[in-house]
Amino acid sequence: MKAQPLRLYIPRNSYQHKVWYMVNSTGFEYIMFVLILLNTITLAMQHHGQSDPFNFAMDLLNMVFTGLFTIEMLLKVIAFKPR
Template sequence: KPEKAHRKWENSDFNFDDVLQGMMALFAVSTFEGWPGLLYRAIDSHAEDVGPIYNYRVVISIFFIIYIIIIAFFMMNIFVGFVIVTFQEQGEQEYKNCELDKNQRQCVEYALKARPLRRYIPKNPYQYKVWYVVNSTYFEYLMFTLILLNTICLAMQVSHT
């Protein structure tokens, strides 16, 4: 005979019950840490003090996707760009504040723009073969492909449950 067991419904660590908890949940989404679990819990959410219903609010996934695109990618790029521009401006300001005369300033600019005239080519035949392979475009494409495959492998999430 089946028996009725007493059960208790508890919220997950990240929820949208109040503003602070909602901000923490959205921050977790923007860091890409555990956001799929939060997405599935949000999709299954029903009403206050009621347990989840499987795929009750599938439309909420659109919010998560738009949020990730706007916040995680766009805003992060703006922040990184701001940091780079600030560093460049500080470097230019330091360069303008240094006490160099016109001749010294031209010398520094010339040294910064200088490029080597000759390319180093090894004289040892074994070193030359390795140097030739490493400087080839095929090697560059191979390294790019390996880095891309490594990135894809690291990006895949594996669940062992």
């Protein structure tokens, strides 16, 4: 069963349309899926008694993933322009 929207939002602004086209692409969705998967793996790797360098690496990776997910959110806000 495939659900289809009744109406498809397509922005008129050329810049917004480019961002909308990018965030609706299959490639973008796959990239975000891989990032979510990698983030889940890094969160699952944390354990009791981990070394300081490992702790630093995990903190750094968490900040990187947070930054990437924030960029995704901003792109989608630009693309779908809240009313």
